[in-house]
Amino acid sequence: SQQGEEDPQALSIQEGENATMNCSYKTSINNLQWYRQNSGRGLVHLILIRSNEREKHSGRLRVTLDTSKKSSSLLITASRAADTASYFCATVGDTGANSKLTFGKGITLSVRP
Amino acid sequence: ETGVTQTPRHLVMGMTNKKSLKCEQHLGHNAMYWYKQSAKKPLELMFVYNFKEQTENNSVPSRFSPECPNSSHLFLHLHTLQPEDSALYLCASSQAVRGGSDTQYFGPGTRLTVL
Numbered sequence: 572s573q574q575g576e577e578d579p580q581a582l583s584i585q586e587g588e589n590a591t592m593n594c595s596y597k598t599s600i601n602n603l604q605w606y607r608q609n610s611g612r613g614l615v616h617l618i619l620i621r622s623n624e625r626e627k628h629s630g631r632l633r634v635t636l637d638t639s640k641k642s643s644s645l646l647i648t649a650s651r652a653a654d655t656a657s658y659f660c661a662t663v664g665d666t667g668a669n670s671k672l673t674f675g676k677g678i679t680l681s682v683r684p
Numbered sequence: 685e686t687g688v689t690q691t692p693r694h695l696v697m698g699m700t701n702k703k704s705l706k707c708e709q710h711l712g713h714n715a716m717y718w719y720k721q722s723a724k725k726p727l728e729l730m731f732v733y734n735f736k737e738q739t740e741n742n743s744v745p746s747r748f749s750p751e752c753p754n755s756s757h758l759f760l761h762l763h764t765l766q767p768e769d770s771a772l773y774l775c776a777s778s779q780a781v782r783g784g785s786d787t788q789y790f791g792p793g794t795r796l797t798v799l
Contacts, residue, residue: 604787606790611772611793611795612792612793613686613688613690613774613776613790613791613792613793614727614774614776614788614790615686615790616787616788616789619787659727671729671732671740672729672788673726673729674726674727675726676724676725676726677726
Protein backbone atom coordinates (compact mmCIF):
# COMPACT_ATOMS: atom_id res chain seq x y z
CA SER A 572 0.00 0.00 0.00
CA GLN A 573 1.21 3.51 -0.69
CA GLN A 574 -0.73 4.82 2.30
CA GLY A 575 0.96 7.73 4.00
CA GLU A 576 1.85 7.40 7.65
CA GLU A 577 2.02 10.56 9.68
CA ASP A 578 4.35 11.16 12.58
CA PRO A 579 3.86 11.99 15.39
CA GLN A 580 0.32 10.79 16.01
CA ALA A 581 -0.30 13.70 18.36
CA LEU A 582 1.47 17.00 18.92
CA SER A 583 0.88 19.64 21.56
CA ILE A 584 2.62 23.02 21.35
CA GLN A 585 2.35 26.54 22.73
CA GLU A 586 0.86 29.30 20.61
CA GLY A 587 3.61 31.04 18.66
CA GLU A 588 5.77 27.94 18.34
CA ASN A 589 6.35 26.11 15.07
CA ALA A 590 4.70 22.75 14.42
CA THR A 591 6.39 20.13 12.28
CA MET A 592 4.51 17.06 11.09
CA ASN A 593 5.97 14.27 9.01
CA CYS A 594 4.57 11.81 6.52
CA SER A 595 6.19 8.71 5.06
CA TYR A 596 4.91 6.59 2.21
CA LYS A 597 5.90 3.38 0.50
CA THR A 598 5.59 3.56 -3.28
CA SER A 599 6.49 6.19 -5.85
CA ILE A 600 4.03 9.04 -6.16
CA ASN A 601 2.63 11.55 -8.62
CA ASN A 602 1.87 14.06 -5.86
CA LEU A 603 1.34 14.40 -2.13
CA GLN A 604 -1.34 16.53 -0.52
CA TRP A 605 -1.92 17.80 3.01
CA TYR A 606 -5.41 18.28 4.41
CA ARG A 607 -6.73 19.68 7.67
CA GLN A 608 -9.83 18.56 9.56
CA ASN A 609 -11.42 20.44 12.42
CA SER A 610 -13.24 18.29 14.94
CA GLY A 611 -16.36 16.68 13.45
CA ARG A 612 -15.99 18.51 10.17
CA GLY A 613 -14.89 17.69 6.64
CA LEU A 614 -11.33 17.87 5.35
CA VAL A 615 -9.95 21.06 3.89
CA HIS A 616 -7.18 20.94 1.28
CA LEU A 617 -4.07 22.86 2.36
CA ILE A 618 -1.37 22.27 -0.21
CA LEU A 619 -0.31 19.92 -3.03
CA ILE A 620 3.29 19.15 -3.89
CA ARG A 621 4.22 17.26 -7.02
CA SER A 622 6.91 14.59 -7.23
CA ASN A 623 9.25 16.91 -9.13
CA GLU A 624 8.97 19.64 -6.49
CA ARG A 625 11.01 19.81 -3.30
CA GLU A 626 9.38 22.64 -1.38
CA LYS A 627 6.23 24.74 -1.47
CA HIS A 628 4.95 27.59 0.63
CA SER A 629 1.47 28.85 1.32
CA GLY A 630 1.15 31.57 3.95
CA ARG A 631 2.42 30.11 7.24
CA LEU A 632 2.65 26.63 5.72
CA ARG A 633 5.80 25.12 4.31
CA VAL A 634 5.81 21.65 2.77
CA THR A 635 8.89 19.70 1.76
CA LEU A 636 9.11 16.50 -0.23
CA ASP A 637 12.04 14.09 -0.33
CA THR A 638 11.24 11.39 -2.88
CA SER A 639 14.49 9.55 -2.17
CA LYS A 640 13.38 9.05 1.43
CA LYS A 641 9.70 8.81 0.49
CA SER A 642 8.82 11.41 3.06
CA SER A 643 7.22 14.83 3.40
CA SER A 644 6.98 17.36 6.17
CA LEU A 645 4.44 20.07 6.91
CA LEU A 646 5.68 23.05 8.91
CA ILE A 647 3.24 25.53 10.41
CA THR A 648 5.09 28.63 11.59
CA ALA A 649 3.95 30.92 14.40
CA SER A 650 1.11 28.60 15.34
CA ARG A 651 -2.23 29.89 16.57
CA ALA A 652 -4.93 28.29 18.72
CA ALA A 653 -7.08 28.17 15.57
CA ASP A 654 -4.55 25.76 14.01
CA THR A 655 -5.76 23.09 16.45
CA ALA A 656 -7.04 20.30 14.18
CA SER A 657 -6.13 16.94 12.67
CA TYR A 658 -3.75 17.00 9.73
CA PHE A 659 -3.65 14.32 7.05
CA CYS A 660 -1.21 13.58 4.29
CA ALA A 661 -2.58 11.89 1.19
CA THR A 662 -0.64 10.41 -1.68
CA VAL A 663 -1.44 9.80 -5.32
CA GLY A 664 0.63 7.06 -6.92
CA ASP A 665 2.18 7.32 -10.35
CA THR A 666 0.75 4.08 -11.74
CA GLY A 667 -2.83 3.29 -12.72
CA ALA A 668 -3.42 0.89 -9.86
CA ASN A 669 -2.27 3.41 -7.25
CA SER A 670 -3.61 6.56 -8.79
CA LYS A 671 -6.35 7.26 -6.26
CA LEU A 672 -5.89 9.59 -3.32
CA THR A 673 -4.93 7.54 -0.25
CA PHE A 674 -4.97 9.06 3.23
CA GLY A 675 -2.98 8.36 6.36
CA LYS A 676 -4.44 8.17 9.87
CA GLY A 677 -3.72 11.78 10.66
CA ILE A 678 -1.91 13.84 13.29
CA THR A 679 -3.78 15.59 16.06
CA LEU A 680 -2.31 19.03 16.67
CA SER A 681 -3.21 20.97 19.80
CA VAL A 682 -2.05 24.57 20.08
CA ARG A 683 -2.31 25.90 23.63
CA PRO A 684 -3.19 29.60 23.98
CA GLU B 685 -17.67 26.63 3.33
CA THR B 686 -16.17 24.37 0.66
CA GLY B 687 -19.14 24.36 -1.72
CA VAL B 688 -20.07 20.78 -0.80
CA THR B 689 -23.07 20.25 1.44
CA GLN B 690 -24.24 17.09 3.16
CA THR B 691 -27.52 16.23 4.83
CA PRO B 692 -28.33 15.18 7.41
CA ARG B 693 -25.41 16.18 9.62
CA HIS B 694 -26.35 13.59 12.24
CA LEU B 695 -28.30 10.35 11.84
CA VAL B 696 -29.22 7.67 14.34
CA MET B 697 -30.80 4.55 12.92
CA GLY B 698 -31.67 1.02 13.91
CA MET B 699 -30.29 -1.97 12.10
CA THR B 700 -33.58 -2.59 10.28
CA ASN B 701 -34.08 0.99 9.09
CA LYS B 702 -33.57 2.34 5.58
CA LYS B 703 -32.15 5.82 5.26
CA SER B 704 -30.29 7.92 2.71
CA LEU B 705 -27.43 10.38 2.93
CA LYS B 706 -27.37 13.27 0.48
CA CYS B 707 -24.47 15.24 -0.93
CA GLU B 708 -24.62 18.24 -3.22
CA GLN B 709 -21.73 20.18 -4.75
CA HIS B 710 -21.98 23.70 -6.13
CA LEU B 711 -18.53 23.79 -7.71
CA GLY B 712 -19.23 22.52 -11.23
CA HIS B 713 -17.14 19.43 -10.59
CA ASN B 714 -17.54 16.16 -12.47
CA ALA B 715 -16.26 13.66 -9.92
CA MET B 716 -17.81 12.80 -6.56
CA TYR B 717 -16.67 10.48 -3.80
CA TRP B 718 -17.97 8.77 -0.65
CA TYR B 719 -15.53 8.14 2.21
CA LYS B 720 -15.96 6.46 5.58
CA GLN B 721 -14.02 7.82 8.56
CA SER B 722 -13.86 5.66 11.67
CA ALA B 723 -11.97 6.47 14.83
CA LYS B 724 -8.24 5.67 14.72
CA LYS B 725 -8.42 4.45 11.10
CA PRO B 726 -7.34 6.06 7.84
CA LEU B 727 -10.02 7.58 5.69
CA GLU B 728 -11.56 4.78 3.58
CA LEU B 729 -12.62 5.46 0.02
CA MET B 730 -15.97 3.76 -0.67
CA PHE B 731 -17.22 4.88 -4.09
CA VAL B 732 -16.13 7.12 -6.93
CA TYR B 733 -18.34 8.62 -9.62
CA ASN B 734 -16.92 10.37 -12.68
CA PHE B 735 -19.39 12.10 -15.01
CA LYS B 736 -22.22 10.22 -13.22
CA GLU B 737 -20.65 6.83 -13.88
CA GLN B 738 -19.40 4.70 -11.01
CA THR B 739 -15.70 4.14 -11.57
CA GLU B 740 -14.78 2.59 -8.25
CA ASN B 741 -16.44 0.41 -5.65
CA ASN B 742 -13.87 -0.32 -3.00
CA SER B 743 -15.30 -3.70 -1.91
CA VAL B 744 -18.11 -2.01 -0.05
CA PRO B 745 -20.86 -4.27 1.37
CA SER B 746 -24.12 -4.21 -0.56
CA ARG B 747 -25.97 -2.69 2.41
CA PHE B 748 -24.45 0.57 1.13
CA SER B 749 -25.91 1.57 -2.23
CA PRO B 750 -24.73 4.75 -3.99
CA GLU B 751 -26.70 6.76 -6.52
CA CYS B 752 -25.49 9.62 -8.69
CA PRO B 753 -28.37 11.10 -10.71
CA ASN B 754 -26.24 13.97 -12.02
CA SER B 755 -22.79 15.45 -11.50
CA SER B 756 -23.99 17.71 -8.70
CA HIS B 757 -25.77 15.17 -6.50
CA LEU B 758 -24.68 11.99 -4.80
CA PHE B 759 -26.67 9.76 -2.49
CA LEU B 760 -25.74 6.88 -0.23
CA HIS B 761 -28.68 4.60 0.51
CA LEU B 762 -28.38 2.60 3.71
CA HIS B 763 -30.25 -0.55 4.72
CA THR B 764 -29.80 -3.24 7.35
CA LEU B 765 -26.64 -1.64 8.68
CA GLN B 766 -24.50 -3.04 11.49
CA PRO B 767 -23.25 -1.19 14.59
CA GLU B 768 -19.71 -1.26 13.16
CA ASP B 769 -20.97 0.91 10.29
CA SER B 770 -21.22 3.80 12.74
CA ALA B 771 -18.79 6.44 11.49
CA LEU B 772 -18.47 9.85 9.87
CA TYR B 773 -19.40 9.61 6.19
CA LEU B 774 -17.74 12.23 4.06
CA CYS B 775 -18.61 13.29 0.55
CA ALA B 776 -16.05 14.99 -1.69
CA SER B 777 -15.89 16.34 -5.21
CA SER B 778 -13.16 17.25 -7.68
CA GLN B 779 -12.91 18.56 -11.23
CA ALA B 780 -12.61 15.04 -12.59
CA VAL B 781 -10.98 11.75 -11.76
CA ARG B 782 -7.61 12.17 -13.46
CA GLY B 783 -5.32 9.88 -11.64
CA GLY B 784 -6.29 11.46 -8.35
CA SER B 785 -4.28 14.56 -9.07
CA ASP B 786 -7.15 16.94 -8.54
CA THR B 787 -7.71 18.56 -5.20
CA GLN B 788 -10.78 17.17 -3.48
CA TYR B 789 -13.29 19.38 -1.72
CA PHE B 790 -15.05 17.80 1.23
CA GLY B 791 -18.45 18.28 2.76
CA PRO B 792 -18.89 18.53 6.55
CA GLY B 793 -19.89 14.88 6.84
CA THR B 794 -22.81 12.94 8.27
CA ARG B 795 -22.22 11.44 11.72
CA LEU B 796 -24.01 8.07 11.56
CA THR B 797 -24.81 5.99 14.61
CA VAL B 798 -26.28 2.53 14.14
CA LEU B 799 -27.98 1.12 17.21
